[in-house]
Amino acid sequence: MKSIRSRLLAMLLVFIIIPYFLSVLLIYCHTKQKAEQHELADSRDQIQKTAEDLEEYYEDLLDLPYILYRNPDLFRIFEKGFESAIYFNQLEIDKGMKTFYLMRREIRQIRIYIAKGEDSFTVYDAMVSPRKHQPEIMRQLAIRRLMGSKSNVLIEPPHRIQNYHRSANVPQSDKTMVLTIHHKMVDVLSNEVLGVVTIDFDLNRLADICSRITHGVDETVYLTDSNGYVMYASDPGLIGSRPDSQDQAAMLTSIGRGNPGDIVLSNKLTGALNDWQLTKFTSSRLLYRDARETAYSSMMVGGGMMLLGLIMVSIISDRITRPIRLLSRKIRRIEGGNMDVPFNSMGKDEIGHLERHIKEMMNRINTHIERQYKLEIENRTNQFRALKSQINPHFLYNALQSIGAVALRSHNPEVYRLITSLSKMMRYTIRGNQWTTVRKEIEHVEAYLLLQAERFRSDFQYTIAIEEALLDFRIPAMIIQPLVENFFKHGVEEGWHEAQLRIYAEMNNDRVTLAVENDGPGLADEPLRALRNKLYGIGHDESNADDHIGLKNIHDRLVLNYGWNAGIILESDNGQGFKVLLVIPVLSGEGALA
Numbered sequence: 001m002k003s004i005r006s007r008l009l010a011m012l013l014v015f016i017i018i019p020y021f022l023s024v025l026l027i028y029c030h031t032k033q034k035a036e037q038h039e040l041a042d043s044r045d046q047i048q049k050t051a052e053d054l055e056e057y058y059e060d061l062l063d064l065p066y067i068l069y070r071n072p073d074l075f076r077i078f079e080k081g082f083e084s085a086i087y088f089n090q091l092e093i094d095k096g097m098k099t100f101y102l103m104r105r106e107i108r109q110i111r112i113y114i115a116k117g118e119d120s121f122t123v124y125d126a127m128v129s130p131r132k133h134q135p136e137i138m139r140q141l142a143i144r145r146l147m148g149s150k151s152n153v154l155i156e157p158p159h160r161i162q163n164y165h166r167s168a169n170v171p172q173s174d175k176t177m178v179l180t181i182h183h184k185m186v187d188v189l190s191n192e193v194l195g196v197v198t199i200d201f202d203l204n205r206l207a208d209i210c211s212r213i214t215h216g217v218d219e220t221v222y223l224t225d226s227n228g229y230v231m232y233a234s235d236p237g238l239i240g241s242r243p244d245s246q247d248q249a250a251m252l253t254s255i256g257r258g259n260p261g262d263i264v265l266s267n268k269l270t271g272a273l274n275d276w277q278l279t280k281f282t283s284s285r286l287l288y289r290d291a292r293e294t295a296y297s298s299m300m301v302g303g304g305m306m307l308l309g310l311i312m313v314s315i316i317s318d319r320i321t322r323p324i325r326l327l328s329r330k331i332r333r334i335e336g337g338n339m340d341v342p343f344n345s346m347g348k349d350e351i352g353h354l355e356r357h358i359k360e361m362m363n364r365i366n367t368h369i370e371r372q373y374k375l376e377i378e379n380r381t382n383q384f385r386a387l388k389s390q391i392n393p394h395f396l397y398n399a400l401q402s403i404g405a406v407a408l409r410s411h412n413p414e415v416y417r418l419i420t421s422l423s424k425m426m427r428y429t430i431r432g433n434q435w436t437t438v439r440k441e442i443e444h445v446e447a448y449l450l451l452q453a454e455r456f457r458s459d460f461q462y463t464i465a466i467e468e469a470l471l472d473f474r475i476p477a478m479i480i481q482p483l484v485e486n487f488f489k490h491g492v493e494e495g496w497h498e499a500q501l502r503i504y505a506e507m508n509n510d511r512v513t514l515a516v517e518n519d520g521p522g523l524a525d526e527p528l529r530a531l532r533n534k535l536y537g538i539g540h541d542e543s544n545a546d547d548h549i550g551l552k553n554i555h556d557r558l559v560l561n562y563g564w565n566a567g568i569i570l571e572s573d574n575g576q577g578f579k580v581l582l583v584i585p586v587l588s589g590e591g592a593l594a
Contacts (some may be wrong), residue, residue, distance in 0.1 A: 002057070005095055007228040009314065010372065017070060020302075020306055020309065021302075021306055024120055026185045027298060027302070029495055034193060039384040040263070043213070043263075043265055043280070043282065044265060046212070046213045047213050047265050047266075047267050047278060047280050048267055050209060050210065050212055050213050050267075050278060051267045051268075051278050053209050053212075054206075054209055054210075054223070054269060054273065054276075054278065055269055055270065055271050055272070055273055057205065057206070057209060058155075058272055058273055059271065059272055061104075061199075061201060062153050062155075062181065062183075062272050064103065064104065064183070064199065065181075065197045065199070067100060067103070067184035068100065068185070068197065071096045071100075073092045073093050073096060073341070074093060074096050074097070074100075076522060077093065077112075078114060078115075078116075078185050078194035079187070079194060080114075080116065081114055081116030081117040082114060082117055082119050082131055083117060088489055094128050095132050097110070097112070097123050097128050098123065098126050098128065098336065099127050100123075101123045101128060104201075105199040105205075105311055106202050106204060106205050107199060107200070107201060108161055108176055108178050108200045108201065108202050109122060109123070109164065109170065109178070109199075109200040110122060110124075110197070110198070110200075111164045111165070111196075111197070111198040111199075112122040112195065112197055112198075112200050113134070113137050113138075113195050113196040113198070114194070114195045115194055115196075117133070118133060118134065118135040118137075118138075118196075119131045119132065119133055119134070120132055120134045120137060120164070120165070121165065121168065122164050122165040122170075124170050126170065127169050129165045129169050130294070132165055132166075134165075135187050137196070141245065142154060142156050142180070142182055143182065143196060146182045146196065147184070147193070152183060152184040152186060153181060153182065153183050153184070153272075154181070154182040155179070155180075155181055155225065155244070156179070156180035156182065157179075157225065157229035157230075157231060157240050158177050158179050158203060158231060158232070158239050158240040158354070159177065159178065159180070159240050160176070160177060160178075161174055161175070161176045161177075161178045161200055164198070176202055177201070177202070177203055177236075177239060178200035178202055178203070178537075179201045179202075179203060179206065179231065180198060180199070180201075180202060181198070181199050181201070182196055182197070182198050183196065183197040183198075183199070185197060189258045194302065201213075203232060203239070206223075206231075206232050206466060210223060210232050210234075210278075211234075214234060214280070219234075219280065219281065219282040220234040220235065220280070220281045221233070221234055221277055221278070221279065221280045221281070222234065222235075222238060223276065223278050223279075224275070224276065224277050224279070225273075225275075225276050226274065226275035226276060227242070228242050228243070229241070229242045230242070230243075231276070262273070263281070263282050263283055264279065264280070264462045265279070265280045265282070266278070266280075266559075267279075286311075291439045297306075304584050305523070309581070310567065323351035324351065326351075327351055327354065327355065330355075330358075331358075332496045334362070377508055414454075417450070418451060419452055421447035421448075422447075422451060423449045424443070424444070424447045425444060425447050425448060425451070432582060434476060434477060435474055435475070435476060435477060436474070436475065436476075436477040437471065437472050437473065437474055437475070438466060438470055438471050438472070438473045438475060438514070439471040439472060441475060441477065441478075441479070441480050441481070442464060442466065442471070442480070443482075444481055445464075445480050445481050445484055445503065446464070448481055448484060448485070449462060449484065452488055452492075456488075456492055456497070458496070460492055460496075460497060460498065460499055460500070460501065461500045461501070462500065462501035462502065463500075463501075463502050463503070463504075464503045464504070465503070465504040465505075466503070466505040467505065467506075467507075469507075470505045470507060470512060473505075473512055473584075475514075475584060476557050476558070476561055479514075479554045479557065479558070479582060480503070480516065480582075482550030482551075482553075482554060483550070483551075483554075483580050483582075484501065484516060485550070486550070486551070486580075487499070487501050487516070487518050487555075488518070490521060490578075491518060491520040491521055492520075494521065496520035496521055499518050499519055499520030499521075500518060500519050500520075501516070501517075501518045502515075502516075502517050502518070503515070503516050507586075510585060510586050511565070511583055511584060511585045511586060512584045512586060513581055513582065513583055513584075514581070514582040514584070515579060515580070515581050515582075516579070516580045516582075517577065517578065517579035517580070518569075518577060518578055519576070519577045520577065521575075521578065521579070522572035522573060522574070522576050522577045522578045523572045523574045523575065524574060525574065528570065528572050531551075531570060532570055534549055534552065535552050535555055535568060535570065536567075551568060551570075551580070553579065554568060554582070555567050555568040558582065558583075558584065562584060562585050562587065563585070565583070565584055565585050566584055566585055567583055568580060568581065568582060568583075569581040
């Protein structure tokens, strides 16, 4: 017979250690895969965001020359030429060109070519050069391509800055690589070409945008236009070049370090940069470095825990085998119903601690059972007392009927009629139905009006005009009577005894409108506006909870049941009369004709 210790070791090895090792291995593989996918997706998101930033940046650059159309002095030069336009305001022209030059930090040089007169001038370092006759500008390759294109702009690949005007403005020491944009100035009405604006931009801002997606020398990026020219690259020697098809593979290998595990991410640009391509080369070792470090760490932790588990299993199996058998016997006696099992050993080790807690647990269980039994008895007693203290609504109805019978025997039919109306109102109110018909709601209102007429004994008059076809229209309960109650609260009780109340309904297309109006007191424009804001607002204003009772409650119920096409409309003719319209859409469900 095998010992308990050996069997325990075998069981722990089979059911804990081996599954734990397999789970650690699976977690390592899963973590590594997920982390690599996350890093790759994050890199794709970064290159997508950089592509969008590039599109937005170039859009700003391409739209920059349109500012010249809004400068009348500058634009007059394009229309009339220097001979006719320079005498208008030369100082404003110089000031406008300097301001245009300083609009963006990347602008290195501007050349303005005027078609009429074939003159040009440049702006460099915020200094405007004298004009110069240069008809050869129109024969330049880039300008010829611009004139032959349907587009008004042409982006030239990066190159060393040129001294367009052969003036002293541009020093020979300036070897800045610039990106040139040629803009065709056109008369909007005649579509006549008035001239060309050439702007040189340095590549600092472009480098800032592209470098966001690179981290160290193991990652490179380059941007090419639709013709294959390298507009930007991490290697400055490639900027402005156009590799042919034979050198393309060699260039890509050079950029990507030539490692087979390198990853290439590419994104095509749209809009003004259509068919441009942003490409990023990154080493798989760098891209997945954090992912692999995380996976390796989890693997090492798992291995350490597994080794520690083996040691702990060996120690525990040796120390607790014998006390566990004794404890198991005691537990079996408790299972048999013996709640007075003695725990006399009370050792100072874990088993002794467990025994003490089992004993305490048994005491708490017995105490809890006793307390729960007493609470259950007390709860049933309280329920019985609550049931005895409840008032049976049928007793109230029967009591009212008995009082009515006494009134009839006393030859007082008026009292019987009032008691009957009160009984109807109580039955309608207490029944708790959420839906009713217009007919039943009007019957409830008529019972209420009968009681109010007896109460005030005034000359107020009311009319109820509702077509027979609408009496069976289903509506939420208790939406008309509160409006009639407001008439008495804000009208009759305040002295408007001769006011007239009118209740009517009409159906227009796909909605039913229930109206409650009176010719008594109304609201001025400002109080009416405040009431509407309170009615259509969200929440509940406790400071005015008693004003215009039920209006907001009714409005919210209509919106809840029918949507935002339903609700209350308030009208008042500058303080004279008050009208409340209940707008209810005709639906196929609860709001349909019964």
